[in-house]
Amino acid sequence: MLRIDTISYSVEGRPLFEGASATIPAGHKVGLVGANGTGKTTLFRLIRGELTLDGGEIALPARARIGGVAQEVPSSDTTLLDTVLGNDTERAALMAEAETATDGARIAEVQTRLADIDAWSAEARAASILKGLGFSDAEQRMPCSAFSGGWRMRVALAGVLFAEPDLLLLDEPTNYLDLEGALWLESYLARYPHTVIVISHDRGLLNRAVGGILHLSERKLTYWQGPYDQFARQRAEQRANLTAQAKKQEARRAHLQSFVDRFRAKASKAKQAQARVKMIERMDTITLPEDAAKRVFTFPQPDELSPPIVNIEGGATGYGDRQVLSRLNLRIDQDDRIALLGRNGQGKSTLAKLLSDRLALMDGRKTAAAKLRVGYFAQHQVDELRVEETPLQHLVRERPDTPPAKLRARLAGFGLAAAQAETEVGRLSGGQKARLSLLLATLDAPHMLILDEPTNHLDIESREALMEALNAYDGAVILVSHDMHLLSLVADRLWLVKDGTVRPYDDDLDAYRRMLLTPERAATPAKPAETPAPKPARPSRDAILALRSEVRKCEARVEKLNEMRDKLAAKLANPELYAEDRVGELETWNRKYAEVMDGLDRAEALWMAALEKLETAEAR
Template identity: 70%
Template structure:
């Protein structure tokens, strides 16, 4: 066997940094082959734990033990920007295979040649290039790109190559520290699927809830200098941990308000449905939502986006647009409309044009052909990772904001920073000494300081911990501007976006399915057609009873319909209030637009209610 039976034993370990105790007499045992997600607030020592396991840091007490032959692997840094091709770089990561192939060219003894060939066969060396290519493809590299030198790619892409190399080498203990931070949604979904079937032990530090729900079987929580292992994915962990925390009064009030709102929703449709008992499932779901942080923790995590004034719809309209670079189109036949209450997620593989579309909408790229119409007072905020990297490391957050608001008092500037969870002490700290999450908060504050009517967010959750991501969801929910979102975080997308645009084959079109169907489509497209065919042919001719998965799918369908009705009802209330304002009748053009929007919402609401009733009936039939 090539792999030792890796089991990780951590026994009473302690470690401090500059006199501050990070880990104190902590213990845990990870059985062979287990997939474990490591969670904990930023700064608690998750990355330090990895360095202790690898032996890069010396323990102050206790011991960490692994089987003697166990190989540990992880991504320390990007691969060098040299002239070696991507595929060869990944193949070289399996050092045993590389050494055996090199020796096979020089070995002369018949016995040794035989041993080498036997060992190469044992480790499946001849199919290695296909395996390496599949991993690179899953992480976003085309066949042609795999033959290109590493020097042709930027640092973020070379990190993907380094990740591909580690996955290909298949260490007994795989240590991954926030791997999705340099992946897009498609790459993150592929990795999630790959890790779930990885044949050895995996420890992954992540703040991505969906990854922690799907790819791991247990959660290791680093809190109060101790390690606690919870069985199940992240949602199970959150529920179990919440049960250990005292119920906060403010949380109880919030849930009571939610229940009252949902109950009125259920009552509204009780008369219409033959049996609307299923609508109660929504109440049960909300009842399960337990606080995962104390109120003190939550207060430190807030985001407060300034509110823009309301503009007449649409705020952006693109007709027969063509956009690209140096006269070469990237996207064509663009026919897009954005209103101020839109929440749009951009889907599509890397290189299809999501960034190009973002640049067009933010005004950093002009149309080559066609027409774009924007509301005259439209302000657009833009956040992307490169802006975090462009902060001045030798200045404080106060310095950054003072440059944009030179006449405001220091107290007002600190209040602005406080609204994004940057406290008084951090406000006066050099940016170079802030954590990644604190820098991201500063960049978000700078991007929204002018109260934009539309906010374009490109991977906003990188470096944000789970509580901060929840706070971002809350802030985006209450924000009254449009949101254009590119993210690998399925949890964020599912809670924020109510429209999906697929950027593919040079075009942008509404994606008719939901995120789950997009995920299923991506993962199925990576499987061989033969396997799909076999699965199809093996289906029974007659199904007597719907499967559990089919019932779950029907429940999800009903829930989606219900959420759509809620959203449309809220929109209808807002637009009705606008039409009730006498001031709007001074602007005939604006009035017509609002009346048109109101009619559209009413039509959509009628359709949504019909679809909901049909979904409930299908669910009733399946369950009975």
């Protein structure tokens, strides 16, 4: 259980927490939400002990392990798999000790503990986590130095998930995941065996992976049971009730004040007027919850073009001589809302670049409307903004002939107020940078807007505002996003990028989510009633590999203990050991022999059990 008891904390004189309290029961999955800048990440640092409280207490069970993703895995020659395995420090230490230990009793303890923590299946578990986060079997054997920072962040996430801390703290974990990785993470967190607190603006994750919401507002913490949609509904109801009560209170206060103002100077009513003054003073003012800051996006509307605005026949594209996509037969009209689906590496970003003229066709034919304007937003463009310039300077460079007042109005239409317009980009938040990039992408009122992960760094209110702006927009929208909530409310067509081509996906997003989470289940036609019951499903390849690995480890453990038994038996066969003056030494060696034999019995039992599991699995 995590107990936060009346904590207070300030940054440069600005209070972030004042008497905030909350209790998170052990094993609960909780979403930490609140407006940007209220102190969510700071709370994580306080829980980890990286910052010192001004007052109050944060208490955890003794020896509880806290884990989180602080930064990306450094570039090194260590493979991804070994990097993840190294996060379980206890297992790594025990494995090393198992190779060097000579004391029989200690060997038995080490082997028992390794069995208790399921050490022999660790490699398969680590591989499964890496696969869920988008790494193929071949990539798992590659060094960390072969991957970019964003991908090494995934490795860091895989490492902390593998280590399974008692309290898992995750800060915006889906920001560097694609849709498939985000859906896998949702499913994994829902099954995680310990306590989880996750800062997220991903409404899908907050609805499917957590069972409670910890809301940070007005320097206080409030724990709400249920997923995010339930929290939002209950908080709206609470606000409506408080608003009604506040209106009644204000009417009562006005009525009392009217009596006081009317009769205070009249001697016969002076006592009654004074009594009403005291009643007004004793009133507890009803305070309404803070309003969520209004987020806005104002997309300029394009003129209408004749359909189709883009048409591709027999198209193929790629990089250099390497073809990534082929057999492309695609049509886009100006009123289309298309979501691109597909696993990582299948070519979604390649298709987005082709549609935005950042890649050319290698084969086939592409036609586009003569006056077609295309807007393109990708996460890397946020990182390419000029950090030393202000948002206003960015717009002046793009529109040097436009009066500054009009440019400021354009910035305000994307939620960048006067203060942010004159602030250097390097000092803006991630969400404010994303807004500026979105503004630059739509500056020309494009007929087709291509958005590759537009919601990273946007809070929930901003995501809702983006959804509203896209639905009001008169141009075509091509979306690549891990935000299922945004996709479900904006897209009305789904394209699946798979096996080197692009095809319409005729089912819905829920079906696609189920397919991603249960890939081994192929749809089969219903069988007649008289058909015998099917055999149990064959275990997955990962499960069988894990069992084989466990058998090999058990066998190696038995061999090591047999070697030790033989050495001790040879020692005990020495007649000199039985001399009267060596009785104490004989007892010591006999005790060690008994300990090794006890450890050998356990190891052989584990080996036989592992063999039986493997044989049963392979027989299916």
